[in-house]
Amino acid sequence: MKDYFIFYNNKFVKQSEAFVPVLSATSQFGLNVFEGIRVYKEESYYVFRLEDHLKRLNKSLNKIGFDTEVISKKAFLKIVKELIILNNLDTDFSIRYTYLINEIDSWSSKKNPVFFIAPYKRERNSENNYRTAVLAETTRISSLAMDPKIKCGANYINGRYALIEANLKGADLPVLKNKNGFISESTGACVFLVKNGDVITPSLDCDILESITRDTVIKIFSENDYKVEERHISEKEFFQNDEIFLCGSAAEITPIKLINKNDFEIGDLTKYIFQEYRQAVTAKSYKNYDWTTKIDI
Ligand code: PMP
16 A cells, blocks of 8 residues: 555654554554545545534544544645645545544543544446345344444454455355344445335444435435335345445445345446436535535645
């Protein structure tokens, strides 16, 4: 990976020069909260749904007990602009905005969180880039135990176990059920089904992250008069779909083939939402939602 400049602990430094102590709670216990934010390069740079990412990061900071708030949108954009220039970024990229503990302390640490804002290269998905998936036995962490709505590093170990399971079963990715046996989400992405032209996705009480892309997809379909149902989905129903796709800031729209289903081709509504989402993130349509923030260099 290229050694980009990042903004860490109030300074621009090379990524290779940014460290956390090995005995910090972040290194030992995955204590951090973060966002992954996409920037799309067209004739200008467009940050997708920045305010929503900042809002969610504030929620995560609060829940994890870090006594701080995110920087302002204006301050964030100023740093990102500087990072574009320092790193000569002239294509799509992603930004990690992370709060962590860089002092030696215990897992209960709340003191002196610091943040970094780090860009890394991330190209947009291609439409035919489908992934295989399997329904995992590994259960999604429960909101009663470890809130899946918080983007905390340690939460991702749940996804790691499920991913190991999926890979052993010959699939690229897992889809996890929640504690009640209903479909929840994948690792780092939400799940949508299409059945008889209707769009169905697990409701927010299914131990999922309140995904910003999921919200975008629901709004796009609804605006175009498709019926979208947010509800519980049983295992049986999961296998009776016509189409499955995942969505997330990183995953964008990713078509899914279940490994035990043979007659797969990417479905019409998956293709449709792929194109509409692309239009939305690059500020070509859905302008009334104000989803994109333009950065001119
Ligand atoms: N679920 C999990 C567990 C995730 O990490 C992500 C990625 N942030 C998503 C869903 C998708 O969320 P978003 O659309 O906000 O990126």
